[in-house]
Amino acid sequence: MTRYLISFDDGWMTFPEEDLPAVAEAAHKVVQEAKDAGVWIFGGGLRTQSASIVATDGTITAGPNPETKAVIGGFAIIEVSSREEALEWATKIAVSCRCTQEVREIMYDPES
Secondary structure, three states, X not given: OEEEEEEEEHHHOOXXXXXXXXXXXXXXXXXXXXXXXXXXXXXXXXXXXXXXXXOOOOOEEEOOOXXXXXXXXXXXXXEEOOHHHHHHHHHHHHHHHOOOOEEEEOOOOXXX
């Protein structure tokens, strides 16, 4: 089984604010479906632009990093048997969230 990160950019959710309750309900249904299917590992939305940058020397500054082109708005980590299956789940998430999703394979690390 392989783990995948399904995520979206903070600026990709462009539906009207009054639609948020319906979008949240639809997204929660997909999360429950993924949990029921045994593929859900973890996920959630991130607070907009609320970040701290920790440098290699331990210096901490307010973020996000100015060089950042995109800021993750939310993510899901799933574990499935194929990339095709990950894309199917990403499609369900995209439809429920009314938002384009990006899918990336997480490298296997036997120590994690």
